[in-house]
Amino acid sequence: MGETEKNKELVIWHEFDGPGDTSIEVLEEICRLYGERNGVNVISEVMGIQELGERLVAIERTGVGPHMAFVPADMVVFKEKARLSEAPVELFSAELGENVRSSMTMEGTSYGVPILTGNHLVLYYNKDILPQPPVSWEEVEQLSDELKQRGIKPIGGDMSQSYWFMPFFTAFGGWPIKDGKADLTNESMRSALQFVRNKIDQGILANLDGSTALLEQFIDGEIGAIICGEWIFNYLDRRMGQKLGVAKLPDIGGKPSLPLNSSIGLIYPNESLDSETRELILSFTRFMLSEECQMKWAEQVQRIPTNSAVQRNLLEKGSPNKQSILSLLEFSRTMPIHPNMIAIWASIGAGLDVLQQNSSEDAFNAIVKKEEANHIEVR
Known part of the structure; x- marks a missing residue:
């Protein structure tokens, strides 16, 4: 590297901040490693997901942003x-399959390079409590009396989060967006909210914070199985x-509960690829996609890399649990990326906020009200 490129700096914003998110170790x-090999000071700034979003949307006003964000x-x-x-x-077509390459595309244009994939919900179960995983919610219900007598919650999930709710919505035939508009105020949503509320009321579904109590109680043997992310x-x-x-997540009435899948990748805020740092940024991106780095994600923190060759290696040689997580991508749907999804997530969240203490019909009405307030077409 020439003298003029020495002592350069790259700043990356990211949100690997939860107590269970070991991904920060690899990042x-x-x-x-990149900094040592290239004479670059690479600074990773960690923050919560909400702060990350707020800081990104402020760039238009402030003009202050990182070279990259991992989002x-x-x-x-x-x-x-x-x-x-x-x-x-297109510079990374040798590393990335076509489906993965397009996973950070909106309205026909790519705005990110995927580094990790998956990001889907699965069923984790304690083999000491459940030798075999329940394949349906009907089976969960059959097991529930015996488990509750032993002081064990049958199944847990974080039903305050829109992402956790999606498998219930899809099982009843729902999908959040249609023709670019919200598609939430329908019988699929009403049925899914009613199902979740009933399971909570019956003591079958424990509604717990997904980053704290849900994990702690599962690890301590207080819950038989939990719905949580591959991450x-x-x-x-x-x-x-x-x-x-x-x-796989349990079916509902013979219908599959399909979670969403997505990518986590590098975006380039503040038009950083139009700056003099462009080649350095792309060099770092290529390093992130190298087999060396992609294997670090797979081996050290057991995330799913986007590099096609590394994925094939994991399917052949990974642990049975890791192979299961990879294979369960088949039983998921790719998360829609559209400007209206921000408001759609907020609408679902408004309903789930109400669902915590009130009826499913109250929750449904909260979604309708939020949709109307957001001026999203109600169907």
């Missing part, structure tokens, strides 16, 4: 306010070992 190691795919909807550069994903697998695997099992 910081990759930043350190969930749906954050590309901030393209205007975050002043995102178009992402040259937490490494944390649970470290603490539960052979007791941990991974399975």
